[in-house]
Amino acid sequence: MNIHTYEKVWLIAALVLIVGFIVTITYGSVGLGIAMIDDSEDTIEPSELGDDERFADPRVEQVGENEYEAYVIARTFIYQPDLIEVPANSEVTFYVTSADVIHSFSVVGTNLNTMVIPGEVSTMTAEFDEPEEYGIICNEYCGTGHHDMEAQLHVVPEDEFDMTELSVEAPDEIELGDEAAFEVTIENGQLDDLETTIELEIGNETIEEAVTVAGDSSETTTIDVDTADLGEGDHDWTVTVDDYDESGTLTVAEDLDEGDDDE
Ligand code: CUA
DSSP, rough: OOOOOHHHHHHHHHHHHHHHHHHHHIIIIIIIOOOOOOTTTTOOOOGGGGGGGGTTSSSEEEEEEEEEEEEEEEEETEEEEEEEEEEEEEEEEEEEEEEEEEEEEEEOOOOSSEEEOOOOOEEEEEOOOEEEEEEOOOOOOOOOOOGGEEEEEEEEEEGGGOOOOEEEESSSEETSSEEEEEEEEEEOOOOSOOOEEEEEEETTEEEEEEEEETTTEEEEEEEEEEEEHSSSSSEEEEEETTEEEEEEEEESSTTTTTTTTOO
């Protein structure tokens, strides 16, 4: 059988095209790591996220030396948390679910983009090498506030990143001569131990106390202040731990019952 030269050229061109299409479709669906949300995982009840151990407290968690997990809830028309902070040089896995309707979780300027479907958990892992601030938007129309639905992802320099929380419990007023107890609780969300100093400034006094908070735990330190040294009156105080501070006022009175109007 004799095939005309032009016919042969067209046959080969058509074959090349067909093989090319198959290759690009295969690469697009497998090679880029794009995954569909499917039913292989257990579903989650959207109305009961408050009882779910992963989503009751939307947050960032450290799970390895440079590995973090972010648990995010999308709902009309917000993300919880609305600021996700992770350090540079980290690998972050996002778990995102919806409390109501279909949303999306799209990190602007990256290829991080997923639909967020009520009942399902969308999972994506990404590496962040450099500090940068990204916007997160919803690109599935979800209602009247859709265009306002946004959040922030901040990749901060490693040495500026911490997962420390400070809270202070102190009396508002106390009788002259008594000891005022300042209960300082430091929560360390990171896996490494946190070595730091509590600085309490009150009146003209500065009291410093070194503390070590073990990884993924919290530590309460009580600092007693002798009110005889402070004297009567209102005393402003500030407790400082690294970049965090809490402040208040302590009233020292000769006789507390005086002027006490609850009886
Ligand atoms: Cu949520 Cu659009």
